[in-house]
Amino acid sequence: MQITGYSDIMTDLGQFLRSLFQDFTSGLLFFGGPLDIIIAVGDILATSLVVYYVLKLLRDSRAWQLLKGLILILAFAVVCSLAGLNTVGFLLNNTISVLAIAFVVIFQPELRRALETVGRSSFNVLSSAIAPEEKSKTSGSIHNTIEAIVRACEKMAETRTGALIIIERQTRLGDLAGQENVVQLDAAVSATMLLQIFYKGSPLHDGAVLVREGRLAAARVHVPLSDNYHLRRDYGTRHRAAVGASEMGDAIAVVVSEERGSISLALEGRLYMLDNGDALRTLLHKLLGVTRSPGSFVGSIFRSGRRQKAREPDGTAMADDTPEQPDLSLPEEETAGKPQKAPKRKPFFRKQRILLIASSLAIAIVLWLYVQVTINPIETRTFTVPLNYTGITDAEERGFEVQYPLQSVQVTLMGRRKTITALNSSEVNAYIDFAQVESSGLVRLEVQIDTGSLMHLRTTYKSPANVTVSVRDKQ
Structure with missing residues (x-):
């Protein structure tokens, strides 16, 4: 019997890890300019704040023990999946919806307490300011x-x-x-x-x-x-x-x-x-x-x-x-x-609090990476742009006359989906630099790609990669 439509959650996890490794190796993990990096840091800090608050609520209840048990089960499932034990991954994939409902039921007191705390704190600030x-x-x-x-x-x-x-x-x-x-x-x-x-x-x-x-x-x-x-x-x-x-x-x-x-x-x-x-x-x-x-x-x-x-x-x-x-x-x-x-604060409690903050930050980073890989992955896009020329004046000052080849260049760029989808072909500049010419004859010049301010894009393919031009001495 063949099971169709089966999507192993452990397979998805492996794909996430591979995509994450690709992001690290490609250097496009932190994408965009300084503003994008600031937004990413703020997103991670806000997420760690929420995670810290949730862990702090769970730590002082029986739900803390349940949470640690749940983490151990998930870690065991990941190890089994990486070892090729597909049965565990199959069972986890088919019970994940049940576990989601059980999570809400088990942690219902802590979730309600968190909402009460948020509402109470907001009301206290408003009431103190108004009356x-x-x-x-x-x-x-x-x-x-x-x-x-x-x-x-x-x-x-x-x-x-x-x-x-x-x-x-x-x-x-x-x-x-x-x-x-x-x-x-x-x-x-x-x-x-x-x-x-x-x-x-x-x-x-x-x-x-x-x-x-x-x-x-x-x-x-x-x-x-x-x-x-x-x-x-x-x-x-x-x-x-x-x-x-x-x-x-x-x-x-x-x-x-x-x-x-x-x-x-x-x-x-x-x-x-x-x-x-x-x-x-x-x-x-x-x-x-x-x-x-x-x-x-x-x-x-x-x-x-x-x-x-x-x-x-x-x-x-x-x-x-x-x-x-x-x-x-x-x-x-x-x-x-x-x-x-x-009233002394023992070093044990300080270490426990530091460990809780570090764990919250680590969880927030993992969640942020997962979201980026999932909703804004790295993609490629191909553009056909005209070939431009630079350094003509430098070549003429050295006594050379150059022939301008009329052709277009096919360029494939890699970047984040949000960035590369909004990219226009007019923002991609393919050119050859005649300032590199040092002698007459047939000279091969490399085609260079410039994306302007979008420095976080990477060129993965260009055709042609080099252009042969005819260079003559001035008479």
Whole structure:
């Protein structure tokens, strides 16, 4: 049985590698003038930025392990194809569409988180530029809300009362507030109210409290648990719920441990252990402060904000509206081991970040090369142009008379598809230089090709390559 219409993806990959090697050897990989090179560099940097951001999102989730497994499978398939094992290439070619759908399904949480981050960052910049006066009006209520939360958390930490407080910011948490068993509230945030809600004998103790626009909006809120594998196994449901809440946009989750009597803060999928209520107060002022300047989304990608000091815990530049508070340093993020209290950045994390940037740049270069080879490959085109003459004056000054051969030249040029398709025959100049004549008689002169400013084109064929002219001495 013969299989028709079969296109092995590994064969296409081999063709890509051969085309890429041809580009390197022909010297036409970076095509065009300085402007084209600048555009190409900008394209690679923009692509590496996107790849870096995607890898950074995947690195801190289980999808990172899946991605590494997928890369190993693809590498194995490439090696098998190069070794002539066509069965692997056939299987991969017929399952590539299924893998594409599976990729979207597997990485759906990370893709949604990326879109939420982009939308949230853009909205923050616009809202800060359009209505800065609205933030100043709420400075007093924010301060009162923070003080109420801090006093309540300090008291509950002393009595080892478990609590989970979710502070809504730009991302609306209507899904949490609209749950079936949620108790809807509309009350001012006060330490007494929070202590009453999380009192062990209270029917509202089970669940979280949602703070929206400086008021208690809902109690007994059940939050989806985070599946972040970086969290320590000895952390209970309340801490995983806090991390899960912080993964839902830009929400802040404050959790009090019932077993340890400690206060923690979850932000952007990270759990930070705090020393005391003063640390919580400083962090909340910096996260919710009205004097915060809008941060750059591009800058937040390349800053390791989750490991920096508290002045940039959410990846934006913030000004502390409580200058009397000491500068607080966040501990290292939770890993599979024990949390680090010191704010020092270990060389391991620096190397990991450098490796991530280098990998992103390498992937971006490979993608750029693939796109260039695919959509703008190297092609050849043949032109028929008249033969021109130069150096006539030089030959006459040396006492020679030359005969002008009347003929045309067939020229084949090689270049990028976009460039060579737009090329006009009038831009191609075929000529012979009589300045090379040194004696009378029959002289063979080489036909030279000039494409003007299009120096990135290469001549692969010309006919005739040489022209014989008759040269006589002047009488």
